[in-house]
Amino acid sequence: MLKQVKLISTAEKINMDGHLILQALPIHEMEEADPILLIHHWKSEIPPESRIRELGVGPHPHRGFSPVTFMFDGSIEHRDSRGNQGIVGAGGTQWMHAGMGIMHSERPPRDLADKGGMMELLQFWVNVPSNQKMIQPYYLNLDRQATPVIRSEAGHLELLVVAGNVAEISGPARTLSAITALQIWSAAPDQVEFSVPSGHQLLFYALDGLYKVNGKIIGPTQVARLSIDGEMIDIEALEKGKAVLVGGKPIGEPVNKYGPFVMNNQTEILEAMRDYQMGKMGILIEEF
Numbered sequence: 540m541l542k543q544v545k546l547i548s549t550a551e552k553i554n555m556d557g558h559l560i561l562q563a564l565p566i567h568e569m570e571e572a573d574p575i576l577l578i579h580h581w582k583s584e585i586p587p588e589s590r591i592r593e594l595g596v597g598p599h600p601h602r603g604f605s606p607v608t609f610m611f612d613g614s615i616e617h618r619d620s621r622g623n624q625g626i627v628g629a630g631g632t633q634w635m636h637a638g639m640g641i642m643h644s645e646r647p648p649r650d651l652a653d654k655g656g657m658m659e660l661l662q663f664w665v666n667v668p669s670n671q672k673m674i675q676p677y678y679l680n681l682d683r684q685a686t687p688v689i690r691s692e693a694g695h696l697e698l699l700v701v702a703g704n705v706a707e708i709s710g711p712a713r714t715l716s717a718i719t720a721l722q723i724w725s726a727a728p729d730q731v732e733f734s735v736p737s738g739h740q741l742l743f744y745a746l747d748g749l750y751k752v753n754g755k756i757i758g759p760t761q762v763a764r765l766s767i768d769g770e771m772i773d774i775e776a777l778e779k780g781k782a783v784l785v786g787g788k789p790i791g792e793p794v795n796k797y798g799p800f801v802m803n804n805q806t807e808i809l810e811a812m813r814d815y816q817m818g819k820m821g822i823l824i825e826e827f
Contacts, residue, residue: 542741542769544755548762550580550744556596558583563744563762564663572742572764573789574716576604576801577664580746580760585613585647587655591827595646598823601637602811603672604801605665605715608633609701609722611746611781613651613658619643620821623678630683630722632701634712636667638676640811640820649827661746663785667715669792669803679712686711686722695729696776698722703787706733718787725750725776732773741765741772741786748780757782 546568550561563578565571585594595615608615614628619635620642627633635643647658681701687708689698698705702712703719710720719735725748735741743752744762753773757763759780765772767789774782793803800811814820 540769541753541771541773543766544753544763545766546764547755547757550760550762555579561760563760564742566762569764571794572740572786573791574666574718574787575663575742575785576666576794576796578742578744578762578785579662580744581662582657582659585651585655585658587653589652589655591646591649591652592825594652596644598642598644598825599799600640600642600815600820601799602640602802602820603637604667605634605636607635607663607665607720608645609661609783611659611661613656614648615645615658615660616648617643617645617678617680618823618825619678620823621676621678625678625680627680627682630686630699630724632679632681632686632712634679634681634701636674636677636715639673640814641676642821642823644823644825659746661744661783664801665714665718665787666790666794666801668790671715672802677713681711689731689733691729691731693729695725695727696731696774697724698731698733699724703736705735716787716790719784721784723774723782723784725778725780727779728777730773730775732771734770735772736788737770738767738788739786740767740789741784744783746781746783748782749777750780750782751775751777
């Protein structure tokens with residue numbers, strides 16, 4: 540049974556700490572798509588001989604969810620207060636569970652800042668069940684070469700399976716509930732049909748290119764919400780482009796968000812703010 544496309548909307552520009560980015564969730568008719576809470580699409584040209592400390596996002600805290608970064612052009616470097624550090628390029632993924640609290644930064648690495656070039660990424664926030672929000676944080680740095688791939692018969696369309704079970708292929712990301720997360724790369728017009736687990740609420744977002752998803756046209760910077768019912772997805776790439784398919788089985792718990800914290804109630808948010816101010820989420824000192 541095909542999943543039905545229930546809603547199509549267009550990402551809107553927002554100002555995030557002085558950076559103009561596209562926000563595909565929350566947007567217009569969609570506040571969230573349990574368990575996905577937020578989708579940001581960031582594309583910018585980095586001038587040669589830039590200062591790293593003026594690029595990207597500096598040290599900031601998180602608690603209670605998993606921020607995930609898909610890299611599509613250029614590269615990004617992650618540092619955190621637990622001592623993790625890693626760089627991923629196009630097709631790579633950085634999957635972090637903030638857990639009880641962590642400080643991290645995301646900036647272009649030195650070679651990209653020195654030479655300049657395009658940087659394009661998509662970050663989405665994955666909610667986690669209440670009994671997993673305060674576990675120890677962890678971080679996964681996943682290169683494209685280490686990510687399982689589903690290829691169309693003609694080979695022009697590739698699905699990078701980062702998380703979940705798709706067409707009997709399992710993604711390597713450790714998730715705390717049932718999650719599906721794919722990068723989609725099309726080099727030319729092509730088509731692929733595949734199955735996903737039943738009961739997953741999924742979002743398809745096109746960074747660029749033109750697609751037909753279960754019979755509906757999805758254009759650049761548009762996001763489509765698919766029905767929970769059904770297991771089959773048919774993606775036809777009508778031209779070269781990049782897209783993502785992310786979502787999972789709804790958690791169905793109350794969500795209370797404030798800035799970089801995602802908990803279940805206001806008391807837990809106040810506790811997160813207090814713990815951050817007391818330094819309990821660690822300290823990250825960047826050295827450039």
